Amino acid sequence: MSAQILDGKATAAAIKSELVARVEALKAKGVHPGLGTVLVGDDPGSRWYVNGKHRDCAQVGIASLQRELPATATQEEIEAVVRELNENPECTGYIVQLPLPKGIDAHRILELMDPAKDADGLHPTNLGRLVLGTPGPLPCTPYGIVQLLRRHGVEINGAHVVVVGRGITIGRPMPLVLTRKSENATVTQCHTGTRDLYQYLRQADIIVAAAGVPHIINPEDVKPGAAVLDVGVSRDEQGKIVGDVHPGVAEVAGWVAPNPGGVGPMTRAQLLVNVVEAAERAAG
Numbered sequence: 001m002s003a004q005i006l007d008g009k010a011t012a013a014a015i016k017s018e019l020v021a022r023v024e025a026l027k028a029k030g031v032h033p034g035l036g037t038v039l040v041g042d043d044p045g046s047r048w049y050v051n052g053k054h055r056d057c058a059q060v061g062i063a064s065l066q067r068e069l070p071a072t073a074t075q076e077e078i079e080a081v082v083r084e085l086n087e088n089p090e091c092t093g094y095i096v097q098l099p100l101p102k103g104i105d106a107h108r109i110l111e112l113m114d115p116a117k118d119a120d121g122l123h124p125t126n127l128g129r130l131v132l133g134t135p136g137p138l139p140c141t142p143y144g145i146v147q148l149l150r151r152h153g154v155e156i157n158g159a160h161v162v163v164v165g166r167g168i169t170i171g172r173p174m175p176l177v178l179t180r181k182s183e184n185a186t187v188t189q190c191h192t193g194t195r196d197l198y199q200y201l202r203q204a205d206i207i208v209a210a211a212g213v214p215h216i217i218n219p220e221d222v223k224p225g226a227a228v229l230d231v232g233v234s235r236d237e238q239g240k241i242v243g244d245v246h247p248g249v250a251e252v253a254g255w256v257a258p259n260p261g262g263v264g265p266m267t268r269a270q271l272l273v274n275v276v277e278a279a280e281r282a283a284g
């Protein structure tokens, strides 16, 4: 058996082309969406992600506002940039690229953001809305995963999903998204404190692997026909991505989201969706 590929690149391209018309409709009403990014430090990965976000904006007609600070920036300097974007009318949504340098209180920065401009869906108010089931931006990677599954016909309703990891951008919010009435999955969240991870993995209809541990998931851990989404990013000596999922899993699984080329491009596409939806909400 060879798994079907959950092709994030092609799916993200489809989402982006759908957004072009929505951006044009906003502009016709005099609303000009603009995405701001705050990049602190010189991590090449973070810079690559941020540049990619601005390339995506250009493709769909969203304006870009780039803010960069050195790795030595203080908490106060970063907070000043956040305040400026909160006030800037050209910025309809923005993100602070994570992780922030050591010593910076990322939670304080996130809390300072205007929740109406939070394009990542990571402001405590928006996470609270997610818990309550009221409208707001959804965290980009978790909702990108839902879209990737839906658009490939993978049944989420009633599925048992095992999420591995509890980080702020994926592991924590993923179960909140999947257990909404509209997704209706049953979720087991596993993490470094889980005893016998493998007994849970073998029961899963869908696995979301966001542990950041190279090849922690192997073919014998996966139920035949399951969907396996690899979101873990580790790097080998050459700087090449090594995911959480061993390539041999494709022989057992029904669907596989490769890494790279699976969930990453969906994260970027969902960010654009959030920017457009926030501008649509603001336009009434």
Ligand SMILES: Nc1nc2c(c(=O)[nH]1)N[C@@H](CN(C=O)c1ccc(C(=O)N[C@@H](CCC(=O)O)C(=O)O)cc1)CN2
Pocket (backbone or CB within 6 Å): 045, 048, 049, 095, 096, 097, 098, 099, 120, 140, 141, 169, 241, 259, 260, 261, 262, 263, 264, 265, 266, 267, 268
């Ligand atoms: N403020 C945020 N910070 C971070 C987030 C986030 O959603 N919001 N997620 C990640 C980084 N990230 C987006 O910011 C991101 C990660 C990966 C990709 C992507 O397209 N990856 C490619 C491979 C790229 C490579 O070769 O290095 C892929 O999977 O095909 C996009 C965005 C942490 N920080």
